[in-house]
Amino acid sequence: MTTFSKQTYESRRAVLRQRVGEGLIVIFGNNEVPYNYPANTYNFCQDSSFVYYFAQKRDGLVGVIDCESGDEWLIGNDIDIDDIVWMGETPSVADMAAEIGVARTAPMARLAELVNEARAKGRTVHFLPPYRHDIQIQIMDLLGIHPSKQKEAASLKLIHAVIDQRACKTAEEVAELEKAAKVGYEMHTTAMHKIREGVSELEVAAEVNRVACAHGYISFPTIFSMHGEILHGIPRDNKLEAGRLVICDSGCEIGSHYTSDNTRTMPVSGKFTQRQKDIYNTVLAAHGHALTIARPGVKWIDVHLAACRVLTERLKELGLMCGDVDEAVAAGAHALFMPHGLGHMMGLDVHDMEALGQIYVGYDDEVRPSTQFGTAFLRCGRRLQEGFVMSDEPGIYFIPQLIDEWRAKGLHKEFINYDKVETYKDFGGIRLEDDILITADGCRLIGERQIPITVEDVEAEMAR
């Protein structure tokens, strides 16, 4: 069963065909990925652009659109009795094609013929940048392009057309994101209930993942760590210690493939210390400020910089930074504390469309990526449009190695009070993240209920 109606997929492909205009569009579905031997595979994940245009979530499928004739194919091999014995029955390729309004089907061997026919006539074969190595081998065999050259050989016309369609979420897509957010709420409140001294990071993370997997899968490997200063710190067999903070950055991918992505930071003991509250509320202020300025027409990089100014302002009040706030942020001094961007697009992928190239997804002719440490990691800078879904995720981290490196190099010493910063080297890190929908005249949080986020609400939820 597909998530949306046949008409939705037909109309998406019609728009794509029109925008690309010429040639043969080939959208590769994903295949199973071997874990430790060919038959032992990871959880299957369909390619999200394939999901967007061709819906079906079986492995071994390729979608083809002829821009001139309008012909469409769903290409794949039907399964046999051995597959049925081991894996159960699945619909035929013909049934899957009919469900999404694709008129033609063919076995996989036909793909090379279609591609060769098009190339023989001098027509373009459009493909997206492949991130799976098996697809890279398939493209090499089809088109004679070595895997290392395929990213640059991918079709810019197709990339831009896909991004234009997928970037603005329709109401029915937002409804799916709301469902994912509901699971995300349960994941994070479960963490709040399970965190206590002596339980291991792995155990709590396993509980968080359980919630996601009961509704689908995790949208990315759960970050759950007392080492919040490691931006993507995976859970380890460390027992939670009273007095420490623990960061949980996690999300789900529900059956329709839409995702959630939230972060909360919690005190292991259930109560924040004053020092923790000071930094926490600084991050919370930046998180909230972004919500007041994000709207259509505003550049996301300006929202990012505005949030960084709020952080800097507060870090000055706490004696960790000094000097002029605007100058400090312009110089990138705040990136000692927040060495990443404010947020990224969200949708069918948790970093939406990142496989297509962040430079195309998040930037354009008007807004180019920054090369400055910190803001260089901002995955989107361009002007917001109604229907964009963004993560709003400021953070403050005390990373001993980075502090040592910057101090040794004397970086930004006019803006950073290194002596004071040294006393925070045992602090860890705090990040707070929610997903926001850009509306006609502003923005709103995705999710019926916001996961507890104020100091008081987090403490109250943990006490439940």
Added chain:
Amino acid sequence: MTTFSKQTYESRRAVLRQRVGEGLIVIFGNNEVPYNYPANTYNFCQDSSFVYYFAQKRDGLVGVIDCESGDEWLIGNDIDIDDIVWMGETPSVADMAAEIGVARTAPMARLAELVNEARAKGRTVHFLPPYRHDIQIQIMDLLGIHPSKQKEAASLKLIHAVIDQRACKTAEEVAELEKAAKVGYEMHTTAMHKIREGVSELEVAAEVNRVACAHGYISFPTIFSMHGEILHGIPRDNKLEAGRLVICDSGCEIGSHYTSDNTRTMPVSGKFTQRQKDIYNTVLAAHGHALTIARPGVKWIDVHLAACRVLTERLKELGLMCGDVDEAVAAGAHALFMPHGLGHMMGLDVHDMEALGQIYVGYDDEVRPSTQFGTAFLRCGRRLQEGFVMSDEPGIYFIPQLIDEWRAKGLHKEFINYDKVETYKDFGGIRLEDDILITADGCRLIGERQIPITVEDVEAEMAR
């Protein structure tokens, strides 16, 4: 920290070097695998042969052994400050090499030089059959062999040497398997406690996976389904229904990489019906019979056939089969009910060393694989040795499509009472699986406590 002592790894490599005798051995470690874009990766899984000889579980490593000079290298690039900010600190390649007694380290760029130097001197470059597509591309670039030709180009000498070492588990390896079994016990008893009418397959499977992930990871995608007749039925969003059976085939991979693999079949209502008990006890009898005959020197295919004879005997008593038992099994008639093998090797992989080629792992010059439907899926047939660890997993399934196909073809009608079989088409399937260690004079179960397996014990555990 490595699982075993430096001496263990040194000695394993010394034996390997001696057995291969000449040329350069290259053992590729695994890399991260993209889920839906390059930076969003699946749970990292190191290659198990790499774990066996080089222990370290970071991505981006290759181990090299020069058989003639005895020189050994751990090849890999050290991480930089950006990696530390995002992923935290990891030991240097030099530290990792020292820990396992490897004298030389080099950055990844050196690998091609080492390989080219060896080839220039006409020496063999030994590699194992690659199952990951990124490694296939790496081998193609190193050796000019297309991915589709690499399986046959892999070194048979190396494959056999690795299998000879890994097949017989040492006491310290068995101790790790015992730890994995303990987690397996908890996974299955958790399933028994969580199964109840109205809960979804996905929810219970998520609980089972939670237990594994709190101690490491799942050793394979958990099979949890009311459709026991699908051999590898993955959990779906189906509500459990009273009166149905549900199968749980799952295991864990603990931190040391050793695995468990067990199967239990349970009644959703907590109580088996008489019809379910009859089939259940048939499978249980075959499971138990295997334990009485498996010992060093006995062929595993004979244990498989003996278990099949027990099944056939009992199925005759139930009126589902007829005719001479020995003839029925020789003809393969039982495979309508058990279309798979009795079991496979277990160890660092849940199907141990399957990536090296089942034909080499499970068969030899004396015992060749069967081509008969059912027994053809037996992953190991050769004579057992002390230290082998095998799964003992008979099953009985009523697969409507297979029943229809066999009946239409008139297959084995002298041994199968099709009219009676038709009345079981709604039954599902039952499989019971434990892992056994071949000892000096017999075998024993792995695991301090056996997961409840008799009808009475399963019902009692479910009532807890």
